[in-house]
């Protein structure tokens with residue numbers, strides 16, 4: 065498949081608003097994720113990345129605006145086997161083995177048992193397949209969680225900081241896997257607050273305080289801000305935003 | 316409803332128990348130890364024959380309440396529930412999976428505890444033994460359904476455990492085991508009348524003291540069954556796909 069395949073966008077949000085703990089966490093967010101690419105979701109801790117992902121997979125109470133996923137309202141039943149979600153904290157059963165965990169998720173998804181072996185290989189856990197998940201290291205457990213989302217044939221993968229705490233080799237391998245999946249037509253929305261991972265994404269959504277700072281390709285972003293890395297671009301955008309808001313407010 | 320998801324969930328819950336040898340042992344051994352202790356305490360007084368059968372119903376109730384409230388709370392706090400709710404599994408499939416797994420466990424528990432009581436400890440039961448197991452199973456499912464329901468109101472395992480004295484003890488005190496229900500004052504009797512465990516204990520008492528199965532037993536069991544369905548329905552309502 066090719067990028068930007070026809071049909072509705074993988075994700076389309078319009079004026080999305082979410083309140084958590086009496087505070088506006090997403091404050092009128094609008095963006096689109098085209099199909100078949102890796103979209104990076106970047107922003108400082110607490111800016112609302114997890115909240116946005118929860119809204120996209122339909123487990124977050126939304127107070128306003130709209131989110132559509134693959135042309136359907138986020139969270140609607142037909143999407144549940146088409147969207148894979150990896151929570152920020154690994155969500156696996158610590159008292160089951162890697163294989164038992166994945167067999168269960170495969171059964172729920174209606175995926176074949178043989179699929180379990182494939183995803184275990186994809187995340188590089190073949191030698192730990194029969195270990196109890198609770199006895200794995202944090203990074204290994206995170207990969208079990210990731211493997212669960214790769215089961216079946218998801219069209220959209222929503223991955224909340226999937227590479228945190230992994231070594232450089234593993235991180236490279238996983239990013240190569242993400243790239244391969246995207247080239248097969250899968251859309252990936254991947255959050256991170258490590259800005260250097262941004263260069264591996266085809267598009268970036270930069271967030272701050274529940275708002276979008278930018279939604280562009282990495283190259284365009286660097287050109288527009290006349291910077292050489294995404295971190296500087298982010299800071300330049302923050303400064304630019306601060307200037308425009310002070311200009312708007314009459315003194 | 317999807318049978319596939321229900322069975323997969325039941326299998327998964329049983330697999331978790333299989334890995335947890337200590338919990339499994341506690342589930343089967345503790346009721347046996349307690350009931351043996353009671354038989355010993357009341358040795359030669361005839362009291363054991365009166366309270367033995369009701370206790371065979373109360374143990375699975377208490378144990379399943381505890382196990383379920385902690386297990387579901389763990390699903391909530393570990394994020395696995397949130398993950399499942401983004402997947403194509405119905406809330407009812409999830410609940411039924413738990414009911415199936417814990418129900419199976421309850422049957423084993425009831426068979427072991429009843430066999431010990433009837434064959435070794437000399438508990439005198441006039442009615443059919445299989446009915447004891449049926450009542451114990453329903454009691455276990457009642458405990459499970461209530462445990463599931465209260466786990467929605469607990470955000471830590473400390474809180475979940477505190478619900479045991481809050482939800483289980485009043486039912487235990489008022490179920491007619493300590494003082495027969497018809498000898499309680501009107502207020503307590505009225506309260507006892509709306510608590511499901513009272514009917515479970517009633518049923519056990521009738522089974523243990525009359526040789527034929529009576530309509531009253533089925534009425535009691537129907538009430539317990541109704542309470543299970545109600546608690547499960549409320550429990551399902553507390554399983555929200557979307558949370559704040």
Ligand SMILES: Nc1ncnc2c1ncn2[C@@H]1O[C@H](COP(=O)(O)OP(=O)(O)OP(=O)(O)O)[C@@H](O)[C@H]1O
Nearest residue numbers: 084085089108109110111112113114115116257559
């Ligand atoms: N369960 C909750 N109840 C109330 N407020 C919450 C809850 N979870 C998060 N928040 C608030 O929502 C805001 C955004 O949180 P979110 O988890 O979306 O941030 P994030 O961008 O994912 O951060 P990080 O990079 O640290 O994971 C935070 O300010 C946080 O205080």
Ligand SMILES: [Mg+2]
Nearest residue numbers: 113114115152
């Ligand atoms: Mg987060």
